[in-house]
Amino acid sequence: MDIGVITPSNSTEGSETKDIISAIRKSGNTPVPINIQNIVVKIGRGGVVPHCLSEFTKESRIDLDCAVFRHIGIINDYEQFGQRIWAVRSMEMNGMRTVNNILSWVRASDKLGTLMELSAHGIRVPQTMSGESFFSGYAAVKEFGSAVVKPLRSGKGLGVFKVDDPDVAMHIFSYFTNLSKPIYVQKYLDKVGGGDYRVVVVGGGVIGAEYRKGTGWKSNVAQGAKARAVKPSAELSELAIKAAEAMGLDYAGVDIAETKGGYFVLETNPTVAWAAFKKTTGINPAEHIVRHAIRRSRL
Numbered sequence: 001m002d003i004g005v006i007t008p009s010n011s012t013e014g015s016e017t018k019d020i021i022s023a024i025r026k027s028g029n030t031p032v033p034i035n036i037q038n039i040v041v042k043i044g045r046g047g048v049v050p051h052c053l054s055e056f057t058k059e060s061r062i063d064l065d066c067a068v069f070r071h072i073g074i075i076n077d078y079e080q081f082g083q084r085i086w087a088v089r090s091m092e093m094n095g096m097r098t099v100n101n102i103l104s105w106v107r108a109s110d111k112l113g114t115l116m117e118l119s120a121h122g123i124r125v126p127q128t129m130s131g132e133s134f135f136s137g138y139a140a141v142k143e144f145g146s147a148v149v150k151p152l153r154s155g156k157g158l159g160v161f162k163v164d165d166p167d168v169a170m171h172i173f174s175y176f177t178n179l180s181k182p183i184y185v186q187k188y189l190d191k192v193g194g195g196d197y198r199v200v201v202v203g204g205g206v207i208g209a210e211y212r213k214g215t216g217w218k219s220n221v222a223q224g225a226k227a228r229a230v231k232p233s234a235e236l237s238e239l240a241i242k243a244a245e246a247m248g249l250d251y252a253g254v255d256i257a258e259t260k261g262g263y264f265v266l267e268t269n270p271t272v273a274w275a276a277f278k279k280t281t282g283i284n285p286a287e288h289i290v291r292h293a294i295r296r297s298r299l
């Protein structure tokens with residue numbers, strides 16, 4: 001069987017895609033790399049038909065049973081965002097099973113969309129405010145006492161900062177509004193042990209987990225946090241599985257903070273950079289993801 005691997009050409013990841021391609025080959029199937037920028041959607045008498053552009057004007061119809069989706073790439077324009085999302089959707093509309101499916105990926109790659117969905121499913125998340133008014137931002141920091149401000153779409157802990165003084169926050173937020181940036185403010189959680197858990201879920205089961213702890217309050221490995229493999233408790237596993245399921249994700253890196261008052265889900269990363277996880281746990285998520293994609297394609 002041919003199995004698609006959807007990535008952008010300007011992808012910042014490398015080793016994960018290579019792992020997926022090797023896992024597909026190991027499973028006895030053929031990897032078909034698809035550059036998301038080369039997908040051409042044609043709508044006509046035959047309905048919605050996805051094509052792939054190869055050299056110059058050569059276009060061939062894409063007809064795959066399943067694909068592993070990674071990322072839409074760096075987006076420079078709002079319309080480009082739409083093009084890439086619907087390009088993947090056009091393949092799904094033609095019967096291709098994507099793991100993760102594009103609409104779930106879009107929601108999970110946005111911090112506000114994620115927390116809204118998790119909360120609606122009864123999953124505990126940090127108290128959060130998101131809006132476009134610096135007055136609301138000011139009020140939220142005042143209410144939370146100690147607050148964390150985040151970009152809606154980011155990763156690796158970049159641009160995530162802590163603020164305790166509502167006046168300082170308001171000043172910063174006024175620049176946000178001038179730049180049309182939303183203001184996303186969250187209550188700071190006092191974490192037991194200072195770090196958080198990363199539980200990797202594939203196909204409704206936990207494949208492995210690690211505990212990550214940095215020198216400061218952020219636990220991103222990209223920010224120097226050290227990871228160690230852990231055996232997650234039944235409660236932690238159930239929570240991670242429930243979170244991935246609530247988000248409609250076939251695979252996810254679920255970040256969970258533990259406080260004296262219990263667990264809180266921080267994120268359900270739908271792309272999952274697993275180079276560090278693989279080293280720490282000896283588990284290769286790519287093999288699980290590919291096995292799951294094959295299972296899904298036969299449903």
Ligand SMILES: Nc1ncnc2c1ncn2[C@@H]1O[C@H](COP(=O)(O)OP(=O)(O)O)[C@@H](O)[C@H]1O
Nearest residue numbers: 126154155156157158186187188189218219220
């Ligand atoms: N509300 C919070 N309270 C305490 N620490 C937090 C909170 N939110 C995030 N963090 C810490 O900051 C890190 C980065 O935040 P996160 O929301 O995961 O953004 P990113 O997508 O950049 O990883 C997390 O790994 C976590 O350790």
Ligand SMILES: [Mg+2]
Nearest residue numbers: 156157255267
């Ligand atoms: Mg994170």
